[in-house]
Amino acid sequence: MANHVLAIDQGTTSSRAIIFREDRTVAGVGQQEFTQHFPRSGWVEHDPEEIWETVNRSISEALEKAGLTGADIAAVGITNQRETVVVWDRETGEAVFNAIVWQDRRTASLCGQMKDDGLEPLFTRKTGLLLDPYFSGTKLRWLLDNVPQGRARAERGELCFGTVDSFLIWRLTGGAHHVTDATNASRTLMYNIEQNQWDEELLGYLQVPSEMLPEVRDSADDFGTVRQDHVLGGTPILGVAGDQQAATIGNACFEPGMMKVTYGTGCFSLLNTGGELVRSQNRLLSTIAYRLDGATTYAVEGSIFVAGAGVQWLRDGLGLINAAEESGQLAEKADPEQAVYLVPAFVGLGAPYWDADARGAMFGLTRSTGPAEIAKATLDSVCYQTHDLLTAKRGDWQGGNAQTVLRVDGGMVASDWTMQRLADILGVPVDRPEILETTALGAAWLAGQRAGVWPDMDAFAAGWARDRRFEPQIDDASRSADLAGWKDAVRRTLSRRD
Ligand SMILES: Nc1ncnc2c1ncn2[C@@H]1O[C@H](COP(=O)(O)OP(=O)(O)O)[C@@H](O)[C@H]1O
Ligand SMILES: O=P(O)(O)OC[C@H](O)CO
Numbered sequence: 001m002a003n004h005v006l007a008i009d010q011g012t013t014s015s016r017a018i019i020f021r022e023d024r025t026v027a028g029v030g031q032q033e034f035t036q037h038f039p040r041s042g043w044v045e046h047d048p049e050e051i052w053e054t055v056n057r058s059i060s061e062a063l064e065k066a067g068l069t070g071a072d073i074a075a076v077g078i079t080n081q082r083e084t085v086v087v088w089d090r091e092t093g094e095a096v097f098n099a100i101v102w103q104d105r106r107t108a109s110l111c112g113q114m115k116d117d118g119l120e121p122l123f124t125r126k127t128g129l130l131l132d133p134y135f136s137g138t139k140l141r142w143l144l145d146n147v148p149q150g151r152a153r154a155e156r157g158e159l160c161f162g163t164v165d166s167f168l169i170w171r172l173t174g175g176a177h178h179v180t181d182a183t184n185a186s187r188t189l190m191y192n193i194e195q196n197q198w199d200e201e202l203l204g205y206l207q208v209p210s211e212m213l214p215e216v217r218d219s220a221d222d223f224g225t226v227r228q229d230h231v232l233g234g235t236p237i238l239g240v241a242g243d244q245q246a247a248t249i250g251n252a253c254f255e256p257g258m259m260k261v262t263y264g265t266g267c268f269s270l271l272n273t274g275g276e277l278v279r280s281q282n283r284l285l286s287t288i289a290y291r292l293d294g295a296t297t298y299a300v301e302g303s304i305f306v307a308g309a310g311v312q313w314l315r316d317g318l319g320l321i322n323a324a325e326e327s328g329q330l331a332e333k334a335d336p337e338q339a340v341y342l343v344p345a346f347v348g349l350g351a352p353y354w355d356a357d358a359r360g361a362m363f364g365l366t367r368s369t370g371p372a373e374i375a376k377a378t379l380d381s382v383c384y385q386t387h388d389l390l391t392a393k394r395g396d397w398q399g400g401n402a403q404t405v406l407r408v409d410g411g412m413v414a415s416d417w418t419m420q421r422l423a424d425i426l427g428v429p430v431d432r433p434e435i436l437e438t439t440a441l442g443a444a445w446l447a448g449q450r451a452g453v454w455p456d457m458d459a460f461a462a463g464w465a466r467d468r469r470f471e472p473q474i475d476d477a478s479r480s481a482d483l484a485g486w487k488d489a490v491r492r493t494l495s496r497r498d
Helices: 048-066 108-116 120-127 136-146 150-155 164-172 200-206 243-250 308-317 326-332 371-396 416-426 438-451 457-462 476-493
Strands: 004-010 014-020 026-033 073-080 086-089 159-162 179-181 215-217 237-242 259-263 267-274 285-292 295-304 341-343 361-363 406-409 430-433 466-470
Touching (some): 004 438, 014 048, 026 048, 073 164, 073 243, 086 164, 108 136, 164 179, 179 237, 243 267, 243 295, 259 371, 259 438, 267 285, 308 326, 308 371, 361 476, 406 416, 416 430
Parallel strands (some): 004 073
Antiparallel strands (some): 014 026, 086 159, 259 267, 341 361
């Protein structure tokens, strides 16, 4: 009997496929990086065909490494970079433009204009989000304005919109299903998270025809069956969630008050608030954590745009390291007397500042500043930004583990140096789980429990295991001094200094 679950994790920098056994150990992993396109300053695009090809190659690679075939897979779960917009032709399945990536800032002035028109409170009340170019809605409007005949074709029902999950499901099922899940829908700026439906009034402001939107399902649901000519032919797709929500599930943050922080390209903290839609007073987002059996669980989210992306900049932009793993070793050599700060506002700043026009800056440079200090400032910036998120979150929610311990995951948490520094800066212990593929694990659980091969939520949560706890080691005075320097650096970087 097929009893493995395959999770597709379509991230910002790579596509991955991870095959889990029934006991949640990993049987095989396939991973394929793909091209980042930066056509103009602040613009970030992906080629949807390259996304599709890398997903397929990683599936084949994972099956091969596990020594399995598609017949051994009971169910597929999909998790994905969120907010990224794909528009494709309903007839041919071809994308009409590159995918516009979540980091892309091209709609900053449109967002500014909508804010000036007083629309932000309405969008926030209905979607839990802010009028920032980060979210899908204004990117979709830009596409419809700029692709020839875009809006007219969409109105005639010729074009489909989707986040990456939706596009992949369309392709995997041979165009049989145009669907998404509630977590992905909650990132679009078009979905009413209280009523759990697309919102006609918001669609009107964004000039998006409802004909092009996918149907929204629960996160564990029937998303269709993979077409027969595919290596996974005949396998049902039973779980879908945006990658940060999937990591929340994979890290078993099922109780209200539990929180995880994921360190991938960006950094995202999600605090489970249960069935209660908590409205942030501190410029954080309200969002859907998961929807199961029609019941919505909400989260308060803090989103930072540059975390691992800073490490990639050290490697690819500055050439200071050859591989991401070297960043911690280099940072360790930094002169402790030098107070160098990097504010990595390469694509503006996310929570809690939401400054689309800010750009990166470095402070405290001297003649003796070198690669080690720059590497340290880059890794430090991830820790300081997490501190900003936690401070904002404490203002919104008092209970739970958010006060006492932090569960982390994502590519960057492999760095012991960064995790120790994180614990030092936050002044709380940091727990690293045994399974670092938490995002994929969350998608696998959604699909696996629906397929009946994985345990229910309580049993799954009971199986969460810690790899290592990092305890804070610096004193309060040095923490306060470090944080004061960061605060000053951010103040000097913001485009508005009011
Ligand atoms: N040992 C390490 N130290 C610091 N950063 C790392 C390390 N390993 C990976 N990273 C960073 O983590 C990111 C990849 O994490 P991942 O969770 O795969 O991201 P994504 O899903 O956004 O593609 C990359 O930006 C990489 O630079
Ligand atoms: O690709 P990641 O893991 O950095 O995640 C991207 C987020 O989903 C963007 O909101």
